[in-house]
Amino acid sequence: MEPTRKSDLKKARTLQILNVIYDAIEVIVAxxxxxxANSSALIGWALDSTIEVLSATTLGWRLHGELKGIDIKQxxxxxxxxxxVIAVSFTLVCIFISYDSVTKLLSQQTSSWSTMGLIILVTSLLINPIFIHFKRKYGRKLDSPALLADAKDTFICLxxxxxxxxxxxxxxxxxxxxxxxxxxxxxVPYAAKEGWEAYTKARDISIDEK
Structure with missing residues (x-):
C-alpha cells in the first residue's frame, strides 16, 4: 500500500471515530x-442519529480492515x-416516528420547550458541516464511494x-x-429512503465478490 493512501486511510478512520463519538453524544442528549419535553421531533432525530452512529462505525470498521489487509470476503x-441491520433499523424508526407523531396530532399533545434540545441542535448545525467537508475530502482522495455516501448521509442529517x-x-x-x-x-421520507437504499445495497453484495 502506498504511504500516501495509508496516511489518508488513517486520517479517514480517525474522522469516523470522531464522528461516532460526537453522534453518540448527540443521541444521548437528544x-x-x-x-x-415530550418532543416527537427530538426523539425521532435522536433515533435517526443512532443509525448514523451505526453507519459511521461500520465505515470506520471497513477502513480499519483495509489498513490491516483484511480478507475481501470478510x-x-x-x-x-x-x-x-441498518435497513431494519430505519424501518423501525419510520414506524415509531409515524405512530408517535400521528398519535400526538390526533390527541393534540403539545411538546414543551427544551433548552437542552436547542443546544444540541445548534451544536450539530455547527459541527456537521465540518464532518461533511472532511468526509468529501477523503472520499475523493481515497476514491471511496462509501465515504462520499456517508458525507451525503451527514448532509441529510443536517x-x-x-x-x-x-x-x-x-x-x-x-x-x-x-x-x-x-x-x-x-x-420519515428520508429515513425510509435510506432504509431502502441500505437494503438494496445489502442485497446486491456478493460474499464471494473479488
Whole structure:
C-alpha cells in the first residue's frame, strides 16, 4: 500500500471515530431532551442519529480492515450484515416516528420547550458541516464511494436538524403545537429512503465478490 493512501486511510478512520463519538453524544442528549419535553421531533432525530452512529462505525470498521489487509470476503460479509441491520433499523424508526407523531396530532399533545434540545441542535448545525467537508475530502482522495455516501448521509442529517429546530422554535414562539409532530413526520421520507437504499445495497453484495 502506498504511504500516501495509508496516511489518508488513517486520517479517514480517525474522522469516523470522531464522528461516532460526537453522534453518540448527540443521541444521548437528544433522547433525554426529547423524552423530557415530550418532543416527537427530538426523539425521532435522536433515533435517526443512532443509525448514523451505526453507519459511521461500520465505515470506520471497513477502513480499519483495509489498513490491516483484511480478507475481501470478510469485508463483504460484514458490510452485508451491517447494511441489513441498518435497513431494519430505519424501518423501525419510520414506524415509531409515524405512530408517535400521528398519535400526538390526533390527541393534540403539545411538546414543551427544551433548552437542552436547542443546544444540541445548534451544536450539530455547527459541527456537521465540518464532518461533511472532511468526509468529501477523503472520499475523493481515497476514491471511496462509501465515504462520499456517508458525507451525503451527514448532509441529510443536517437538513433534518434544521427541520427539527424549526419545529421546536415554532412551538415555542407561536404556540403551534402541531409543528413538533409534523417536523418529526418530515424525517420519515428520508429515513425510509435510506432504509431502502441500505437494503438494496445489502442485497446486491456478493460474499464471494473479488
Amino acid at each position: 433522547l433525554i431532551a426529547g423524552i423530557i 469485508v463483504n460479509r460484514r458490510k452485508k450484515i451491517t447494511l441489513y 437538513y433534518q436538524t434544521i427541520v427539527v429546530l424549526a419545529g421546536l422554535l415554532l412551538v415555542n414562539w407561536f404556540g403551534w403545537w402541531w409543528a413538533d409532530p409534523v417536523a418529526a413526520l418530515l424525517i
